[in-house]
Amino acid sequence: MADNSELFRNIVESIFNTWTALRLAVEHGMGGHRGKEIVLRLVDEVTNLVCKGDIGAEEIADFLIEFMDTEFHTECEDNSPDEVATVLWQFYQHCKAGNHNEINLELSKLPKCEVWLCKPLRPMNTQEEAMDSEDAVSSGQSSNIAVGELDPEWTQVKSKRRKERL
Structure with missing residues (x-):
C-alpha cells in the first residue's frame, strides 16, 4: 500500500x-x-x-x-x-x-501546463526588494509608508516598465 x-x-x-x-x-x-x-x-x-x-x-x-x-x-x-x-x-x-x-x-x-508546484521555493532577497521599493518612491510614486514599514499581510505588486518603441 x-x-x-x-x-x-x-x-x-x-x-x-x-x-x-x-x-x-x-x-x-x-x-x-x-x-x-x-x-x-x-x-x-x-x-x-x-x-x-x-x-x-x-x-x-x-x-x-x-x-x-x-x-x-x-x-x-x-x-x-x-x-x-x-x-x-x-x-x-x-x-x-x-x-x-x-x-x-x-x-x-490531463491538460499540458507549466509545472509550478514542484519548483523549488525561491528565497526572498530582502535587499533587492528594499531597492525596488526605494526605486518606486524615488521615481515619483508617492507613498506615506517608509520602505521598512510595508504591511506583511499585503503583497506588493511591481509593474514592469515597457521598452520604448523606436
Missing part, C-alpha cells in the same frame, strides 16, 4: 498543477508568502485523507472547498473542487486496483 500512497501523492500533485483556481490563489498571494508550502501540505493531507479512509468524491470535494476557504480565503464558484475531487477519486480507484496502464492513459489526457 505504501507504493500506492506514493503513486497517488504524485497524481495529486499532477492534478493540482492543472487546477487553475489553486494556482491563481497562490499567484495572487491569497495564502500569504508561503502559498506553495500550503499547497504542498494540501497534497499531503489529501493523499493521507484518501489513502487512509474509505471516502468518496463528495467528501474530498468538501475537504477541498473548506481548505481553499480557510487557507486561501478563496471561494471557487466554478465548481472546480467538485471536478478535482472526482478526478482524484477515480485515480485512487485505479491505484487500489493496480491499473497502472489506465493511470498512465488518464494522466496523458
Whole structure:
C-alpha cells in the first residue's frame, strides 16, 4: 500500500498543477508568502485523507472547498473542487486496483501546463526588494509608508516598465 500512497501523492500533485483556481490563489498571494508550502501540505493531507479512509468524491470535494476557504480565503464558484475531487477519486480507484496502464492513459489526457508546484521555493532577497521599493518612491510614486514599514499581510505588486518603441 505504501507504493500506492506514493503513486497517488504524485497524481495529486499532477492534478493540482492543472487546477487553475489553486494556482491563481497562490499567484495572487491569497495564502500569504508561503502559498506553495500550503499547497504542498494540501497534497499531503489529501493523499493521507484518501489513502487512509474509505471516502468518496463528495467528501474530498468538501475537504477541498473548506481548505481553499480557510487557507486561501478563496471561494471557487466554478465548481472546480467538485471536478478535482472526482478526478482524484477515480485515480485512487485505479491505484487500489493496480491499473497502472489506465493511470498512465488518464494522466496523458490531463491538460499540458507549466509545472509550478514542484519548483523549488525561491528565497526572498530582502535587499533587492528594499531597492525596488526605494526605486518606486524615488521615481515619483508617492507613498506615506517608509520602505521598512510595508504591511506583511499585503503583497506588493511591481509593474514592469515597457521598452520604448523606436
